[in-house]
Structure formats: structure tokens, C-alpha cells
Amino acid sequence: MDYQFLQLDIQQQRATVWLNRGELHNAFNSQLIAELHHCFDALNNREDIRVVILAGRGKSFSAGADLNWMKQAGQASPEENQADALKLAKMLQRIATLKQPTIARVHGVALGGGMGLAAACDICIASDNAQFATSEVRLGLAPSTISPYVIRAIGARQAYRYFLTAERISAEQAEKLGLVHEVTTLEQLDCKIDELIQAILLGGPFAQHASKQLIDLVAGQSIDEQLLQRTAQHIAMLRQGTEAKQGLNAFLNKQRPEWTQATQQQGS
Template identity: 75%
Template sequence: MSYQYLELEQKNQVVTVWLNRAELHNAFNTQVIEELDTCFTALNTRDDVRVVILAGRGKSFSAGADLNWMKQAGQASKDDNEADALKLAKMLKSLATLKQPTIARVHGIAFGGGMGLASACDICVASFDAKFATSEVRLGLAPSTISPYVIRAIGARQASRYFLTAERISAEQAQNIGLVHEVCSAEDLDQKIDEIVQALLLGGPEAQAASKQLIQLVDQQELTEQLLLETAQHIAHVRQGAEAKNGLTAFLNKQSPDWIKTAV
């Protein structure tokens, strides 16, 4: 499938999705959102893809929403305005619920929706020059559709500050508050990501997909009898699968499981 604002690169079992609107710092409008949603939906069906990296061409990861697009949406009817916002919300969910592990490769700015994209990925690696912000309030807006993912990443207490102040957050600060996992020089960004990719390829793809579902199941839940039952049902289902049987047998026989044999 061809895209106007995205570039896809595949190297073995790893796909990098490049935001390619560099002249506008990869800000997104309706078409960019639709292309991202289509792309993530398609990737979710592919068993030949083990890891998805989200990156930005040019000087920035993503400046978030195109302000001209936001202004036009605000001037539209209530129904059209809500439908437009829902497209963004669904795209972020498509990213957050991909079965494959996802890595945000952040350099330059990741403001507003760009910070939302980084937060919706499972792992975030940033260069020292990266800057994050939930900048919406300075435009008279709120970080509504990105809020589930940013709050999940940094917690409500940190969101209470940054949603309200819209302060810029350095890469080091972002790591301290839980948004970023690794910080490195721009020159080492791809090497650091590759190290994480290699670690991911050692895990079973079905087990990783199940683990992502498990986080969504357990996060912020009380330790009720129902939650205990659901987690028990979860592992019971996973360990009955062919992948788990292969992994356990391989470990006990001191062999490599099938998914590593195919990770060439």
C-alpha cells in the first residue's frame, strides 16, 4: 500500500513506520491520521512482522496536530468535530493495541499529539535533544484524546503538572517521570533501538501479544477475586498454546525455540 505522508521500511522482521511530513515537523491532519490508522491496522494482521518502530523524518518526531486542521475542525459542526476527533482517538488505540511490540524513536520535538504517539508505544527511546510537551492549554485546548496514553505513561500526578503548565520536558526529565525508557545521543539512537529489538526477538510473539493484553487487563485494577480469576484464566490460556509448549520444551531440552530460529 502506498502512502502520501508515511514511509515503511522493513528489515527482516522489523518494520519502521516513518512519519514523512518533515516540512511541517510531521504534524498530522486528517489524512495523516487516516494513513496511520490504516497502516497500524494492516500491520496488526501480519505474522511476518515482529517489531514496529515509529519514527519521524526531518528535524522532529512530531509536532502533534496541524493547527490549521485543528482550527477548521473547531469551526465545523458538533457532529463533524466529534467525528474528526474520534478518528484521532481510534488511530491512537490502533497503535496502542498492536499485537507487536512498538518502539517510539524520538528526536527533536514531540509536542501534543506527538507526545501522545510516543506514549501509546510500548517503549520510548529518545535522543538527548528531544523535547516533549502537552502544549494544548497554551492554545486554549486540552490533551483529550492523548490523555489515556500519557497518563498511563507518567501517572496522574505528573499529568497534573504538565497538562496544566504545558512546560517543555527534556529527554532526561521525560525519563525521570516514566515517559522515556532510554536516552542517548542522536548518533546512538538506532544502535540503542537495535539492542532493544534484539531483546524483543528473543521472546515469543504470541507471548508478547498476550503480555500486552495482560498489562491492559491489570493496570489500575484493584486486587479483587475477579481480577485474580482473570489473570489465572489468562495464563491458563497462554500456556495451552503451541508457542508456549514449544518454548518450554526447547528450554528444557536446551534448544532454541522456533521463533528464534526464524528471527534471521
């Protein structure tokens, strides 16, 4: 598919999805939402892609929703309005449930839906000039569709403050809140992401997908007999799999597991 507002850059085992409305600080409209959903859906079906980076062209990661699009949606029928909002919710879910590890590369502003995109990714690395905000209340709105991912990242208590005040959050503060995993300079941003990618490529792809599912299974649950059974089933299933057998044999024989061989060949 040819994208109007995205650029897809695939190098070796990584895919970088660039939001490409730089002149509008990568604000998204219905077209960009549809393109993001399609792009991540396609990447989810690719076995050759091990990690996906979400980034923004221009001065900003994403300023959130295009206000003209939001205004038009509000003037539509209730059914059309809800269907439009559901497309945004489904796009965020598609990113959040991707089988591959995802990294948000954040610089400049990540406001409203832009902060939601960053929170929906597994890992968020930000430059020291990055600023975040759930700015919706200042427009008479609420951070509805992004709320599951932002609350997952910063917790309900902090969400009460920032959902209500819409304060700008510096990169340093976002790291303290748990939204950002690491802050670096803009010049070092790609180097830090490369370090993370190299660490990711050492892990088994199926195991990483299973680990993402495990977090959803365990987070917020009581440690009771049911959870013990489910986690025991989870590891038992993995131990019987081909990937685990290859990985354990490789470790015991002081060899590289199969999934790292492609990386080794590309780097040689």
C-alpha cells in the same frame, strides 16, 4: 496503499513507520491520521512482522497537530468536529493495541499529539535532544485524545502539572516521569533500538501479545479474588498453547524455540 505522508520500511521482521512531513515537523492532519490508522491496521494482520518502530523524518519526531487542520475542524459542524476528533482517538488506540511490540523513536520535539504518539507506543527511546510537551492549553485546547496514554505513562499527579503549564519536558525529565524508557545520544539512538529489537525477537510473539493484554487487565485493579481468577485463567490458557509447549520443550532440551529460528537464519 501508497502513502502521501508516511514511509513504510520493512526489513526482515521489523517495520519502521516514518512520519514524512519533515518540512512541517511531522505535524499531522486528517490525511496523516488516516494513513497511520491504515498502516498500523495492516501491520497488525502480518505474521511476519515482529516489532514496529514509529519514527519521524527531518528534525523532529512530531510537533503534534497541524494548526490549520485544527482550525478548520473547529469551524465545522459539531457532528463533523467530533467525528474528526474521534478519528484521531481511534488512530492512537490502533497503535496502543497493536499485537506486536511498538517502539517510539523520538528525536527533536514531540509536542501535543506527538507526545501522545510516543506515549501510545509500548516503549519510548529518546535522543538527548528530545523535548516533550502537552502544549494544548496554550492554544486554548486540552490534551483530550492523547490523555489516556500520557496519564498511563506519567500518572495523574504529574499530568496535573504538565497539562496545566504546558512546560517543555527534557528527555532526561521525561525519563524520570516514566514517559521515556531510555535516553541516548542521537548518534546511538538506532543502536539502542536495535538492542531492544534483538531482545524482543527472543520472546514468543503470541506470549508478547498476551503480555500486553495482561498489563491492561491488571493495571490499576485491586488484588482481589476476581483478579486472581483472571490472572490464573490467563496463564492457564497460555500453558496449553502451542507456543508455550514449544518454548518449554526447547528450553528443557537446550534448543532454540521455533520463533527465533527465522532471526537466526537472517543473521547467518
